[in-house]
Amino acid sequence: MPVALMKVHLCHKDREGKDNNIMSKEIIKIENLKRDFTMGTETVHALKGISYTIHEGEFVTIMGSSGSGKSTMLNILGCLDQPTSGTYEIDGVSMKDLSRNELATIRNEKIGFIFQSYNLLARTSAIENVELPLLYNSKVSTEERRERAIKALEMVGLADRLHHTPAQLSGGQQQRVAIARSLVNNPVLILADEATGNLDTRTSYEIMSLFQELNKQGITITFVTHEPDIATFSSRTIVLKDGNIIQDYLNDNIQSAAEELAKLPKEDH
Amino acid sequence: MRVLNLLKIAYKAIVLNKLRTLLTMLGIIIGVASVIAMLAIGEGSKESIRTTISSMGSNMITVRPGEDDRGPARGSGGDVQTLTLNDYKEIKEKSTLLNYITPVVNGGGQVINGSNNWPSTIYGVYPEYLDIKVVGLQSGSMFTDAEVQSASKVVLLGQTVVDNIFPDGEDPIGKLIRFNSIPFTVIGVLEEKGENTFGQDQDDIVIAPFSTVQKRILAIDYLNQIMASAASEDDAPEAVTQVTEILRAQHKLLDYEDDDFTVRSMEELISTFSSTSEMLTVLLVAVAGISLLIGGIGIMNIMYVSVKERTKEIGLRMAVGGKGSDILMQFLIEAILISITGGVLGVILGLSATVFIEKFLHWPTSVAMYSIVISFAVCAITGIFFGWYPARKAAALDPITALRYE
Numbered sequence: 067m068p069v070a071l072m073k074v075h076l077c078h079k080d081r082e083g084k085d086n087n088i089m090s091k092e093i094i095k096i097e098n099l100k101r102d103f104t105m106g107t108e109t110v111h112a113l114k115g116i117s118y119t120i121h122e123g124e125f126v127t128i129m130g131s132s133g134s135g136k137s138t139m140l141n142i143l144g145c146l147d148q149p150t151s152g153t154y155e156i157d158g159v160s161m162k163d164l165s166r167n168e169l170a171t172i173r174n175e176k177i178g179f180i181f182q183s184y185n186l187l188a189r190t191s192a193i194e195n196v197e198l199p200l201l202y203n204s205k206v207s208t209e210e211r212r213e214r215a216i217k218a219l220e221m222v223g224l225a226d227r228l229h230h231t232p233a234q235l236s237g238g239q240q241q242r243v244a245i246a247r248s249l250v251n252n253p254v255l256i257l258a259d260e261a262t263g264n265l266d267t268r269t270s271y272e273i274m275s276l277f278q279e280l281n282k283q284g285i286t287i288t289f290v291t292h293e294p295d296i297a298t299f300s301s302r303t304i305v306l307k308d309g310n311i312i313q314d315y316l317n318d319n320i321q322s323a324a325e326e327l328a329k330l331p332k333e334d335h
Numbered sequence: 336m337r338v339l340n341l342l343k344i345a346y347k348a349i350v351l352n353k354l355r356t357l358l359t360m361l362g363i364i365i366g367v368a369s370v371i372a373m374l375a376i377g378e379g380s381k382e383s384i385r386t387t388i389s390s391m392g393s394n395m396i397t398v399r400p401g402e403d404d405r406g407p408a409r410g411s412g413g414d415v416q417t418l419t420l421n422d423y424k425e426i427k428e429k430s431t432l433l434n435y436i437t438p439v440v441n442g443g444g445q446v447i448n449g450s451n452n453w454p455s456t457i458y459g460v461y462p463e464y465l466d467i468k469v470v471g472l473q474s475g476s477m478f479t480d481a482e483v484q485s486a487s488k489v490v491l492l493g494q495t496v497v498d499n500i501f502p503d504g505e506d507p508i509g510k511l512i513r514f515n516s517i518p519f520t521v522i523g524v525l526e527e528k529g530e531n532t533f534g535q536d537q538d539d540i541v542i543a544p545f546s547t548v549q550k551r552i553l554a555i556d557y558l559n560q561i562m563a564s565a566a567s568e569d570d571a572p573e574a575v576t577q578v579t580e581i582l583r584a585q586h587k588l589l590d591y592e593d594d595d596f597t598v599r600s601m602e603e604l605i606s607t608f609s610s611t612s613e614m615l616t617v618l619l620v621a622v623a624g625i626s627l628l629i630g631g632i633g634i635m636n637i638m639y640v641s642v643k644e645r646t647k648e649i650g651l652r653m654a655v656g657g658k659g660s661d662i663l664m665q666f667l668i669e670a671i672l673i674s675i676t677g678g679v680l681g682v683i684l685g686l687s688a689t690v691f692i693e694k695f696l697h698w699p700t701s702v703a704m705y706s707i708v709i710s711f712a713v714c715a716i717t718g719i720f721f722g723w724y725p726a727r728k729a730a731a732l733d734p735i736t737a738l739r740y741e
Contacts, residue, residue, distance in 0.1 A: 146654055146735040167658045173734075174656020185651045185738070189351045199655040201340050247655065 092158065093255050093286045094120040094143060099152035101138050112138040114309035115152065120288065122254075125281040127297040128290045130306035137259055139306065140290045144179045144257045145169045157254050174202050178248025182260040184240045186232040186247075192219060193228045196246045203251065218246035222276060238269035245276065249285075256280070258289045262296060268330055274299045275323035299323045341661065345668035359637045360677035363714045366630025367681025370623040370710035371702065372688040377619035379693075379700035381612040394568050395467055395601040396433070396575060398426075398561040398582070416557040417586065417595045423561050425585045432574035436563035437461035440549045444515040446496055446541060453499035457490075457514055457541040459548025460562075467564045475508045475523025478544050486546040490514065491523040493538035514541060517551055571600040627710060631717040634674075638721035642666060642729070649729040650737030659730040663723070670722025674715040681714065682707055 101113040112135045120126055130136040141147035142154065145161060154161045156176055164172065173179070186195045196215040200206045206214070219228060222242040232240050241261060248256050258277070262270035270293075278299060281287050289300060297303045298321045305313035349356050400418040423438040430436070440459040445452045458464070462477050478489050492500075492507060501507050507521045528537035549555060565574040575598050582596055649662050657665075686702060693700045729737055 141735045144654070146738070147733055167660070170653065170656050170658040170661075173654060179654055181738075185647075185654075187351075187648065187651070190347070194347070198652070201344060202652075202656040202658070202661060204340070251656070 091122040092119050093122050093124075093156065094118075094288070095153075095155040096143075097153045099139075099142065099154060100150045101135070101142060101147070102150045111309055113142075113149070116306075116309075116311055117152075118304065118311065118314060120286065122286055123281070123284055124302055125277070125287045125300040126289065126302045126304060127300040128288065128304050128306060129292060129294070129297055131292060133308075134306040135309040136290045136292075136306050140257055140259050140288065143255075143288060144177055145173050146179070170202075174199055175251060176254050178245075178251065178253040178256040180241070180244050180248050180256065180258040180261045182263040184232070184237075184244045184264075186240055186243055188233070189231055191229045191231055192224060192235070192243045192246075195232070195243055196250050198247060199251045214250050215246070218250040219243070221249060221280075222246045236269075237265055238272060241265065241269075241273055242276070245273070245280075249280070254286060256285055256287045258287065260290055260292070262291065262293070268327065270296065271323050271327040271330065275327060278323050299326075338664075341664050341668060345665050345672065348665070348669055349672060355641050356673060359634070359641060359673050359718075360680065362630055362633040362637055363674055363677030363718055364681040364684055366627055366634065366714045367678055367710045368685035368688060369626045369630070371682065371685030371706050372692065373619050373623045373626070374616075374706035375685075375689040375700040375702045376692065376698055377612075377616040378703045378706075379698065381616055382701050383699035384608045384612050394434075394564040394566075394571055396563045396565055396571060396578065397599050398422075398563070398578060399597045399599075400557070400560075401595065401597065416555075418558040418561065419556070420558065422582060422585055422596075423558065426561065426563070426578055426581050429581050430563075430574065430577055432565055432570045432577055433563045434566050435463035435466045436561065437463045437467060438545055438558045439464075439560045439562050440545065440553055440555065441559050442548070442553045444552070446492075446500055447513040448500035448510065451500040451502060453496055455493075455496050455539055455541050457543055457548055457552060459543055459545040459553075461545055464542065464562065467562050470528065471526040473524040473526050474506070475521070477523060483544040483546055486550055487544055488517065488519045488547060488551070489522045489543065490519040491525055491542040492521060493525050493540035494527045495536055495538040496541060497524055514543075514552065519543065565600070575600050623706070623710075627713050631713060634714060634717045635721040638670065638718055639725050642722060642725040646729045646732075646737050646740035649726070650732070650734050650740065653730070653734035654738060662730040663726055666726030667719070667723050670719045670726075673722070674718030677718065678711045678715045682711060685710075 096119075097117045099113055099116045100111070103110045103112055116139070128136045128139060138147065142149050145156075156172065159172070161169070161172070187198070193212070193215050196218050197211050200211040200214065216225070216228065219225060222245050224239060224242050224246065227235060227239060227243075230239075232243070235243065241264075245256075245261075248258075256277075261277075262273050265273060274296060277287055277289065281301075287300075289296070291297060298317065298319070300317060301320055302316050303313070304311055398418065400416065420438055423436065426433070427436050437460045441456055443454065443456050446455050461483055462480060465471070465477055472491070473494070475491065477491065478487060482489060490512070497507050500512065501510075507524060510521050511518055512521060513519065525538070525540065525542070530536055543552075563574070563578070565571040578598050579594065582598070583594065586595060588594065652662055652665075653659070685707075689700045689702055692698050729740075732740075
């Protein structure tokens with residue numbers, strides 16, 4: 067078992083056993099998180115008081131049918147949306163009283179977000195798309211920005227596609243660009259919202275194997291999906307239903323996406 | 336956030352969407368250019384009227400018989416016979432503000448030289464006429480007071496008349512011609528003046544001694560008008576008052592009686608025509624204003640829509656860490672770049688159009704500085720505001736709301 071995963075299990079035990087272990091660093095800690103939406107006169111309770119902790123190095127999938135609140139959950143984790151009540155800490159910092167600008171800085175420096183529909187800038191080369199988050203970080207120089215963007219694209223296996231625009235890339239490649247963009251700011255946490263939802267099985271597995279690689283390098287990942295097979299690649303699964311957690315379990319039998327990919331019938335091309 | 340990065344982002348966004356940028360600019364370009372060109376035409380015609388009238392002698396004062404015939408119900412002033420040579424003598428004697436004065440009689444007829452003839456108008460005047468009208472001689476000389484006294488049969492011709500009755504280009508000086516049936520010796524040719532603003536040929540004219548025309552040709556004992564020139568342009572209004580008083584006394588008009596003559600200075604004429612062209616300018620300004628308004632609405636629409644449709648992009652930029660102020664600055668810079676560039680191109684296009692109109696349509700034009708400033712300012716400000724306003728709204732959304740905007 068890889069070292070990173072060992073650590074995850076240890077951490078998890080701490081959480082379960084309410085022990086304090088200095089080795090485990092809490093990346094996400096939410097308590098009694100609620101999110102209400104007002105639709106006309108009706109109030110929809112999308113999240114009804116959720117609490118959990120994610121430790122450094124974990125690969126968590128959040129599952130649930132549509133309407134279960136999993137995307138709302140993720141948007142709040144990504145500081146794209148604000149909870150109605152409850153506390154939320156990233157890397158030990160409470161998000162509760164942060165201003166819009168401070169939240170933007172958190173998104174810029176601590177979080178990498180990956181969307182189902184990639185959300186790349188049209189007619190813009192892969193490298194420029196990847197550079198985007200760093201443009202909003204004044205600490206990064208032009209040269210460093212370029213360097214880091216190239217490195218991130220190399221990590222996702224697109225070293226030879228630096229100057230292709232989204233229209234010139236396949237769906238899987240576009241999602242890789244989006245992943246590179248989420249990596250480029252060295253985030254403590256990567257959040258993926260149905261990142262494989264628009265992709266075929268083979269490409270999905272390719273992307274999942276990429277996520278597993280990144281996780282092995284110590285990056286904490288939270289992945290929203292409704293596909294059970296995707297969940298088998300993660301180390302922990304949280305299942306939501308109607309705004310409540312109904313299951314939270316460690317995966318004892320983590321599948322390797324690379325191996326599963328090899329088992330798929332070869333496509334003839 | 337470094338300004339340099341923002342400039343880079345804005346520049347990339349503009350370059351990446353050349354067509355959108357161009358279409359947005361087009362509204363500004365056309366708005367600015369049309370206003371400049373239209374006002375240039377209005378100002379130009381106003382100025383041309385002014386200069387033509389001044390070149391006719393801006394100190395000039397005319398006295399015509401009959402009441403003031405300006406206005407819609409224009410009577411035929413020529414039929415009124417209230418002006419006589421005694422009036423002329425009285426004014427000449429009593430007025431202190433006039434340099435030159437001459438009685439004028441005029442009538443139409445045929446100018447004949449052998450087999451060539453030409454219909455024209457003959458003016459019977461005193462030699463002072465040339466000084467009043469500010470017209471020189473091309474060749475020959477003016478008749479003298481003595482020739483007026485003796486009712487000599489001598490004439491001076493305008494260039495148009497010369498061209499038509501001496502088609503072979505011979506020197507008309509000393510030649511014998513006839514006006515209607517009366518023979519005259521040509522003693523001079525008037526300087527060419529061309530057409531005036533109202534399209535009248537100022538060279539289609541024959542000038543002869545006053546008494547000759549009054550007695551031998553028209554056989555009348557009244558005057559068609561009296562022409563005079565004030566000592567200076569500033570004296571003209573006062574001279575008009577003075578002449579009016581002299582004539583009222585001369586005509587023994589009682590206080591309640593209206594003038595039976597009309598005294599007018601060129602200054603008045605200028606203001607009459609200026610007010611006409613002023614109206615033209617007002618009309619053009621109104622049209623320009625409307626096109627500016629429509630242009631502005633166009634700019635507003637295209638800016639609004641092009642920013643609105645980028646709400647999702649704004650959401651993404653915020654999701655990867657762009658602050659609201661960064662987004663706003665980006666769109667503001669974009670709007671400024673587009674509006675300023677469009678405005679400058681519009682000014683250039685407007686000025687070129689003006690040159691084109693002047694050169695090829697031969698309309699007088701004059702570019703007014705204020706038209707450039709106003710049109711540029713209105714279009715630029717509209718462009719910038721409506722580039723900034725929807726961006727501000729989008730930047731105030733939660734990132735996720737902006738991202739989900741369709």
